[in-house]
Amino acid sequence: MIRSGKRQKHFTLKTFLCYYYTNTSNNGVKLKKRFQNPSIKDIAREAGVAISTVSNVINKKGVVASQTEQKVLKALEKINYRPNIIARGLRTRSTKSIGIIVQDIANPFTSHIIKGMEEVARKRGYTLLIACTFYNTEDEKKQVDVFMDQVIDGFIFLGGYDNSPVVRQVYNQGIPVVSVDREIEDTDVPSVLIDNQEAMEKAVDYLYGYGHRKIGFVSFRFEKQTTTRNRYMGYCSGLEKNNLDYDPEVIIIDDYMRLNETGGTFEIIKKFLKKGVLPTAFTTISDVNAFGILKALKAGGIRVPQEVSVIGFDNVFFSNFTEPPLTTIKQPKKMMGKTGMNLLLDLVEKKKVDKKNIKLATSLVERDSVGPPPKK
Amino acid sequence: MIRSGKRQKHFTLKTFLCYYYTNTSNNGVKLKKRFQNPSIKDIAREAGVAISTVSNVINKKGVVASQTEQKVLKALEKINYRPNIIARGLRTRSTKSIGIIVQDIANPFTSHIIKGMEEVARKRGYTLLIACTFYNTEDEKKQVDVFMDQVIDGFIFLGGYDNSPVVRQVYNQGIPVVSVDREIEDTDVPSVLIDNQEAMEKAVDYLYGYGHRKIGFVSFRFEKQTTTRNRYMGYCSGLEKNNLDYDPEVIIIDDYMRLNETGGTFEIIKKFLKKGVLPTAFTTISDVNAFGILKALKAGGIRVPQEVSVIGFDNVFFSNFTEPPLTTIKQPKKMMGKTGMNLLLDLVEKKKVDKKNIKLATSLVERDSVGPPPKK
DNA sequence: ATGAAAGCGCTAACAA
């Protein structure tokens, strides 16, 4: 309800010029009807030029005589005018805002990506609309519609289930969209990703290099999530590459850790420990899961990395502050956000983009949670 | 650039009814000019009623004969119509969106507050615009203007420096605003806060109860931030209450930890350790700072809590996964977010609010980072 | 109860 005249309590510089008089049925007397922010009309009147001329000056369009321009500029300076984006949006169908659909804004991985996005969006003059869907595909669909109603300039889908029909639908409507950390099978849709398989393979290689031969994998289920599935694929191909057997006994896949990664993993691994079969090292799909493993291991009196090694994925900030500090695969979070947003805005602004499916490099951060396996 | 006809590539159910013909200068031939989403006009035409009647049905306003209503409903069902919020906003000056100004969206404390906000906003049909200012007061001012241009329904200022003039200005313009985790001196402005002083006093009491008599305090500078200053006040009053001396030697206040809380604190405390004066316990203004203390202590070979105790503030998720798990003051983060957003939306919707300055309760979460001081 | 029409503030097409 911004700028609703009735709630305006003070005269401000912004408004002092802008009340106007209009006929009402009140005995034909002209009454002060409402306050509002200055509009382009006020500027035009003040400068003594046409509305469209003001518009041209503001948007640096058309040709305006420098003398006229001066007049407008002067009026603009005198009156603290700000164009109404909503009104402009109604005409131009652009509101300088980007909708971001994310699973969980409080997740330390995604929140850093968003931070990167926010940074470039703001720098380029766009505003961020954010909605969280908590892995609810229906909600995601609904939220897309809500954003459509708001008339946004573009979409970013950040992480979560593939849910490509929704992305596709947006894409098909000709709305700029990029998928970040979400692998859509069709590569028409612009994307910013990492090579999840290669990254996880790197982790297995690293563990193998330390002498590990019985390497576990812990994850939630990944039928609907290609990113995660590809990490699993990387785990498998890493095994294969190093001639290691695929051992279902040390592969723990359970959806219980889906929405409560750390706590869920903790429980699952604690239970797993009771079985008495132990890999010499754990791989997992994210740091927040690794934290749960670490804690369960500690609770079970198992030392890391002396008895069991653990390697994470993401390189979340807190990986540096666990005990021991977590060795992990680093995803360039902020860069993913920035790259994704720049790509999207280039699309929005119809700039030439030479690469619309971008893969960013990962790296391995060595800390202290991986060591050689214990000697028998 | 949503719904820009030129980029529409496919016919969809949504659009099939909605291309129309118009004269162009092209030899006087009528040309298909553009696609668009169905508008209220299309519904009106389909139902054979007036536009305003459709509007009335949609908004459940005025009186519509049930027969007419049925016709409209039927048309509505046939055509997948969605009102254009932007156009509506132009008239009503309400876009069902809330602007949130926050320092750092990736901070684990604020991100959980925002999560709470998002939850209720979405439930109540509002969208979130988010901007980060990174403690830059100028940016904050600018961002307020950007949000104004967007015509949002209300503001939330979340954390950060007091910067009350900006908040005041918004408030004075009659725009609904609430301040969350940000203490503005004037209580006209609705707010959701905790009692920072009482909370920190609680921490000191707790430490005192364990036998600590030399209690440190670590913080960045707080001239411009009342929340933090009040925690300091709580530290002081806690000391006083328990007849403890105020000892500047163990009070570490340094802005170096402002924007890099954990890393900065780590450095500062590492340096501090060299001085050789050590409190038996540390209080600090947030968990992320406590993590730095923990790590510095560990680096210095000092055991927690056997030699030195540490108590945090916030109860961030990861406090549970440090070594040792961090004892801390819990702030009801999600609740703060939800309460703040509910308050704001009540204000926006002009509902009766019986309490516009809300204080939420904190509690102390006992984990393992506090123990009795070492015996001499 | 229903419809016609006037804007909201802006841009863009076109006339002058």
Place this chain on the structure above:
DNA sequence: TTGTTAGCGCTTTCAT
């Protein structure tokens, strides 16, 4: 080069 005007899609007022 400048001004006039027709919308964008909606709500709201006022006739009917």
